Amino acid sequence: MSLAKRIIPCLDVDNGRVVKGVKFVEIRDAGDPVEIARRYDQEGADEITFLDITASSDNRETMVHVVEQVASEVFIPLTVGGGIRQVEDIRRMLNAGADKVGINTAAVFNPDLVKQASKKVGSQCIVVAIDAKCVSTEGQPKRWEIFTHGGRKTTGLDAIEWAEKMAAYGAGEILLTSMDRDGTKIGFDLELTSRVSDAINIPVIASGGVGNLDHLVDGVIKGKADAVLAASIFHFGEYTIGQAKQHMADKGVEVRL
Amino acid sequence: MSTIAVIDYGMGNLRSVAKALEFVAASHKIIVTNDEKLIRSADRIVFPGQGAIGSAMQELESRNLVSLLKDLVRQKPFLGICLGLQALISHSEEDGGTQGLDIIKGDTLHFGPLFKKNRIPSHLKIPHMGWNQVKQTQAHALWENIPDLTRFYFVHSYYVSPQDANVVTGSCDYGGEFCAAAGFDNLFAVQFHPEKSQQTGLQLLKNFVNWDV
DSSP states (O other): OOOOOEEEEEEEEETTEEOSOOOOTTOSOTTOHHHHHHHHHHHTOSOEEEEEOOSOGGGHHHHHHHHHHHHTTOOSOEEEESSOOSHHHHHHHHHHTOSEEEEOHHHHHOTHHHHHHHHHHOGGGEEEEEEEEEOOOTTSOOOEEEEETTTTEEEEEEHHHHHHHHHHTTOSEEEEEETTTTTTOSOOOHHHHHHHHHHOSSOEEEESOOOSHHHHHHHHHTSOOSEEEESHHHHTTSSOHHHHHHHHHHTTOOOOO | OOEEEEEOSSOSOHHHHHHHHHHHOTTSEEEEEOOHHHHHHOSEEEEOOOSOHHHHHHHHHHTTOHHHHHHHTTTSOEEEETHHHHTTEEEEOGGGOEEOOOSEEEEEEEHHHHHHHTTOOTTSOSSEEEEEEOEEOSOOGGGTTOOTTOEEEEEESEEEEESSGGGEEEEEESSSEEEEEEEETTEEEESSOGGGSHHHHHHHHHHHHTOOO
């Protein structure tokens, strides 16, 4: 009897529509975040994460409506990230029905936001998203740095130290994405994940690189992640969440079946 | 139409609690309020909450809800959720020590010392966040149609330790056994979030709505 490792599907939402194409065979509207969230909920997702990639801030209200709709019929934890700059943005998402809010770039440029926000709304609502990339050359001790702008700009910040700082500032959880692995389907950066997980005492969600179900198992066992996040393997119907959980259970990982 | 009042004292996401209640109790009126009259006239009370106990108690006092809650808890079906359970306890060690409503005698404690006492390796994270199994230590109307050891969604760094073991209605294990649900008479309070625990959580809320004390 113990705490289950969580499986979290992640949806990119642009202007209120799911992008990067979700391909469920029998789904009516693959672009509808509400319909897809409902589906993942039925399949047994432990949480759902929405990443708002809407470029224009004028259209941010759209995401609020998406969250409101999903929250009125999907009763599992919902995280919303993307475009969160100030405490007011966080409040708006929580009031719409989100349970947690992901802060990424804004935390890098204004770390105090994490402090303020966790004080105001509680650490449990604050997920700090970290995009890390390996910067050491072969033969050197491994070093990962925080990148912003979709992995294009480095900040020079050491990823592990940054995670420790964010935990100390009141983050409730770290969403750790390997920019080297994102989209590659060759598995999580397990060394990065386990180093961060060992360094901090708050939960770590592994992200970036999942291509098959063994990768999820590795993320938990070798990467020591508390939760695993994946997008494409679920969106394209390669695997259902139920299959992923069954596979993890077969490999000895505690999951909610 | 029967009414369920969700107590609004500025602590956390009450919307999800209200939404989940609306989902299971279509024929009831759900109101999110801090208005004494509305709360007193409601048929059932839900007392949710998230965040730190220090601010929670301050918010309750500033809204004059302390004595009201103490009255109500003896009068109508009353469901505490998460911080709404911790606030019912006599005392919490959070925020440098905080007096609670003292409706359930006992203490609210941090997970840290529990792990130390049980020699738990340091990889166990705080907060206790995610889906964990709840053992139904007593038969209760609110457990109806929920199999024993079903998982509920938890997020917390402190846990309650009631003095009287007889009030514990459910337990959970995270680095040691702790109280996941407590209750007596018309009171039931849970550490987990039924409003975020999918079908199982909705079932518990439904049981509360139908609970004939």
